[in-house]
């Protein structure tokens with residue numbers, strides 16, 4: 001596939017001349033002014049949200065693949081990490097505060113949107129929701145549902161990349177290799193931003209505590225976090 005077949009551009013966005021030539025599948029050059037444009041793969045972060053033995057799927061409210069099911073997540077903004085993009089997207093789409101994402105796998109996806117083909121590179125993470133009682137469908141989704149991974153009808157999934165990630169998740173779950181990032185029971189009631197603030201003081205290097213003098217009042221809570229939770233599961237900002 002040539003790049004200009006993907007985007008159907010006819011004029012140079014810099015000089016306006018109609019003399020474009022595809023370099024390869026990812027770039028074109030303007031023969032008039034020399035401008036080169038790269039249609040790079042976009043970064044996406046997606047979450048498998050564990051709720052006991054179920055996970056959350058969303059029903060897409062917009063094209064592409066409107067009405068089909070997908071794992072929640074979205075595109076990474078400028079100056080944003082994959083993990084912070086995922087946490088932001090899950091807050092925006094589902095009103096959910098989740099535990100620190102644990103990396104699962106990556107894959108690619110092809111989207112056709114308004115006659116332009118886009119490619120993305122998707123990082124999948126496993127997260128746990130502290131409390132889903134306030135979850136609601138916002139933004140790009142119509143609804144969400146809780147399903148057992150083995151009961152998912154793959155023909156209803158919008159994206160092949162979700163199938164790949166769910167396959168990996170189910171295989172690792174069978175082998176007991178999905179790390180449980182569930183926050184300990186006493187911390188479930190704590191609302192953002194308190195918990196991320198506490199978690200930011202626990203580091204994997206020390207499995208101990210870093211604290212500033214002004215934050216000493218948090219020390220009992222930090223000690224409790226260290227004692228009751230594997231710090232690696234709640235790390236790190």
Ligand SMILES: [Zn+2]
Pocket residue numbers: 012013014015016017030031032033034035
């Ligand atoms: Zn030009």
